[in-house]
Amino acid sequence: MKTMKKIGKILLQTLPYLLFAVSLLLIFGVVSALRNNQTPTVFGYGAAVVKTKSMETTIMTNDMIFFQKVDPDTLLEGDIIIFWKPNASDSITVTHRILTIVETPTGRLFTTQGDNNNASETWEIGFSESFVIGKYVGKSSALGWAYSRFYSLLEGTGIQIIYPFIIIIFLLIGVMEGKTILKEMSAAKKKQMEAEMAALAAAELERLRAEQKEPPQE
DSSP states (O other): OHHHHHHHHHHHHHHHHHHHHHHHHHHHHHHHHHHTTOOOOBTTEEEEEEOSSTTTTTSOTTOEEEEEOOOGGGOOTTOEEEEEOTTOSSOOEEEEEEEEEEEETTEEEEEEEOTTOSSOOGGGSSEEGGGEEEEEEEEEHHHHHHHHHHOOSSTTSSEEEOHHHHHHHHHHHHHHHHHHHHHHHHHHHHHHHHHHHHHHHHHHHHHHHHHHHSOOOO
16 A cells, blocks of 8 residues: 555656656647648647538538548548648648548549538549548537637638647646746755755754763863
8 A cells, every 4th residue: 555655656746747748749749740841730639620511510610620640541431531632722621521542553542522512522533642631530519619719720721720729738738847847846955955954953952962961071
């Protein structure tokens, strides 16, 4: 029981340092992805807000969707994917369902279509797997509503990657954990000084007691 308590205490003491380190790594990863014109993800997952009706009623306008980076070879017909719009002048992301997959010597070619669309658009017929960002894994209407009310990143595009929120969240975590670390360091230093003062006081008290016990010299 004592061992478990000791392990738990050690974990609690090291947790702020671990969270601080993870926060810095995640911030570095997001910023690096942005500088390389890549889609930022956290532990392989990302988020976006859908701004069109093409996937209703599966995904509603302003829903926040969550996607996972996957190997294109694992995707199946019927999967919903997020991908860069082929041949677009701007960096536009789209979330549609896979209709067909064609195997070629140079890789897979995907054809997609929005659930609410009558047919596939010309630009989403037979596009390369290199455009695929990830696979849709879930959504949140509440988070999407909150995000849409407070911030819009790419006006006029189909989907808005919300990496600024990711940076802000982990910056806040980093700042809070940094403060915790500084407080712990300050408390540890104070405790050490108190221990040193107590040791000096004990040594001085012991010296005085020793002097009182010594017999008077004639």
